[in-house]
Amino acid sequence: MRLVCISDTHSMHRQIRVPDGDILIHAGDCLGAGTLEELEDLDNWFSGQPHRHKILIAGNHDWCLQDEPAEAEALIRNAVYLRDSGTEIEGLKFWGSPWTPVFFDWAFNLTRGPTIAERWQQIPADTDILITHGPPAGILDQVIIDSQLQSVGCDDLARELERLKLKMHVFGHIHEGHGQQHLDDCLFVNASICNGNFRPLNPAFVMDL
Structure with a gap:
């Protein structure tokens, strides 16, 4: 099973090269201004992709x-x-959630602590592949703030991951964190296509499970 992972395309999906595979995963920030017209264009683009499944x-x-x-x-x-x-594809169980901790006044923001933790508690224990927009704290989540490198991921999500036995966790949101990291038996992937300057230059990730 070949998974192709992208995130943070910001309506520049037609400018990127997406490798072939079985499942195409988009981990959010698919739009620029967030309009219905942009979403319709994205869906038309999805229809032309060769992957048998798209999430x-x-x-x-x-x-x-x-x-x-x-x-x-x-x-x-x-x-x-x-x-x-969630959804199940050929025996793999996926769960997707859009929430990120409050940052200025963006969509799908929740306050840290019990409010956002309640969303993470909904993730089924038998999930194989988790897709969230933002990263857990400490994993591919660093940005430079006031000339210092700081971790800005979700602590509540990181704590919830301790009860899960994931094969893979796909996210984006923090463009500067693009990359992958193995931790225990889970592969963490920050699939942000846009870099820190909002240019769609980062490659998609391809994984075989």
């Missing part, structure tokens, strides 16, 4: 999926959209 979650730029969920979700015809929900 999409939202991110903090994807406003229409938060503010107009019925209209927005109706436009997604060529991918499985996950919002605190």
